[in-house]
Amino acid sequence: MGYVTSLFARKMVAAAGDGIDASTLLAVVGIDPDGPWAPKAMIPAAAYYDMLERIARQIDATDLPVRVGATMRLDEYGALGLAFKAATTLGASYARVERYARLWTSVVEYELRPDPRGTIFILHRPGERRLGMRLSNEATLASAISIARQVSPVPVAPLEVLIRHPAPASIKAHEDWFGCPVRFGSDLDAILFSRETLAQPNILGDVGISSFLVSHLDKELSEIADEAPLVTDTKDAIAQALSEGAPKMADIARGLGLSARSFHRRLSEHGMSFQTLTEETRRELAEGLLCDEGHSLAEIAFLTGFAEQSSFTRAFKRWVGMTPASYRKGRGRL
Known part of the structure; x- marks a missing residue:
């Protein structure tokens, strides 16, 4: 399944004006209407084309693509x-x-x-040259x-x-x-x-x-060659939120500009769950921090979202089969 940035969908809805129900159209494709504009949040291309065809049934969309194109700004492309x-x-x-x-x-x-x-x-x-695709082109x-x-x-x-x-x-x-x-x-x-x-x-x-x-x-291109953009962005968001404790799926979804339901479905399409990604992110972050002797074990426990060092130790041993201290020692850090 192909994906496009949610920025395009938001731009189309904004340019369509008052003749449409913007909130409903965005929600249908899995975008939180009240969430931040997050260009790296992706939506299925088929859902995007569906949305454009809904718009075309409600307003005259003849010049809509031109009006949308005129609003695009380089600053929005990261x-x-x-x-x-x-x-x-x-x-x-x-x-x-x-x-x-x-x-x-x-x-x-x-x-x-x-x-x-x-x-x-x-x-x-490539693909069927349906109306939504034609407007997008x-x-x-x-x-x-x-x-x-x-x-x-x-x-x-x-x-x-x-x-x-x-x-x-x-x-x-x-x-x-x-x-x-x-x-x-x-x-x-x-x-x-x-x-x-x-x-x-x-x-x-x-x-x-x-x-x-x-x-x-x-570097970005090499990373997405192996991992879907949504997965990469989710792990980044989880890593940033961990110092406040284990993040909630709804909060991460909102930060990525998606509804919780769409976020869950999209992760499932990639064979992932939010819990699995949270565990992976915690483990990868912990392994990286343990390679830096400037961080104590208590600090690493905090930075990976654990309230107590003992909980972190048990989780880390479950992940890699040894305690954080043994892992660090084996890496030659102590």
Whole structure:
């Protein structure tokens, strides 16, 4: 099952305006309407498409993807957004998207392909081309132009935009936004840029900062290659909460922008339970802290969410088959 960031769903609902029941739509896809906007919280792509189709039944969604694309801001994309800004040229910025988009979605891949007229930035999204997917593709292409205009010192307008599905009744909003012909019914979902446009230096391009951010993104990418983003984010949230005691599932779900029910279901889809992840996080954190002689056993017990050192000792022995003191000694720390 593919996933997309919950940021996209929140943006779509916000742009749809008063003609929809925003809270209900978000809750249906497992997002807590009153929770924080947590871009790393992922939702199933199929549920996202369902939500877009619900919106389209309630309002005229012809220009909704364009309006959503126009609201996207690089600051909302975390390290990937910063890396896009710091790249030296617009072409280098799009190369970052091509490589690191997996941090935001597991259902879309991007490709930069040479063309006699310049370079084509292609969106690849497999699956049934249902209405929800079509609206999502249009919004993604609109977003790609929005973020380009945020880094370029000159106006950015592609040579043309290609969209595979048939055109809506009016494409005026699309052509006004992109500033070029928009050709529906094409063979690709893509944006064609001139060589000059992609060679344009970015406003905040910086080689040193760019290298640092790329290293960070490489690390993130290697981590999600083995673990689902939701699992990684859950373990991070648990680790941060442990000093206050064993965290509650509802609190962690809320912090990730999900309802408790959706959070439980999503973890189950990955073969995980909240209790299992809590135990894993405690064990991994304890093992790491025991390698640092600067922490006493009592401090480690506290940092891993135990009220008493004796409880921590019993749990650790259950996890690894030896006491914390023996583990530390075996690691050569005492």
